[in-house]
Amino acid sequence: MFKPLDPLLHSQLRLAIMSLLISLEEAEFTFLKEKTESTAGNLSVQLDKLEKAGYISIEKSFKGKRPLTTCKITSEGIKAFEEYVDNLKNYIQ
Amino acid sequence: MFKPLDPLLHSQLRLAIMSLLISLEEAEFTFLKEKTESTAGNLSVQLDKLEKAGYISIEKSFKGKRPLTTCKITSEGIKAFEEYVDNLKNYIQ
DNA sequence: TAAACAGGTTTACATTATAAACTATTTTAT
């Protein structure tokens, strides 16, 4: 009935991040920050958790002279997200 | 885009409780405990929070000689649940 | 009448989330 909800995804900010990445495939730190209306600190921490879980990959480079952090969802991340959504539906229908 | 998710509802156990109550209108403590597969302690705490938020009402009585706790969703609870679900959909589509 | 069970509640602890403070560098203003 109520399957457990992946705690890594059952978090407002991380879910928003994953939601964006699943449709965009790739997004910059600043873009995610704007879209999710989060603080940089919070975003940084949550991206770290998603990366450590293997749900996203993070690439660091430079855009001109400025540091640039680019995030991409992994296939594992897509799978986890889809399973989370499936499970969640049992709670909200 | 990403409307804030009511933190009171964005919790696996409380969401499961509300999900049950929204379709059943009324449920006993032990029933909720079984259906949600939660411990009594955790359930007790979460029911308290939902009651304090005005999302459910709790009535205490006796079934024979045994104490009986009956939970019921309030109209405020229904409204909050529906809004939560609406907001959540923006995250999972 | 002692032990086990029912139906919870309280509390202690661990986990989590979040923002404030910080670092490093770059751009702008003086």
Next chain:
DNA sequence: ATAAAATAGTTTATAATGTAAACCTGTTTA
């Protein structure tokens, strides 16, 4: 040239939250 402000983040301290273990009160069973 240099001080001030802005960019792009990271680290860390604290508050909030979730959870189970321990507890309580009464009841049933051995």
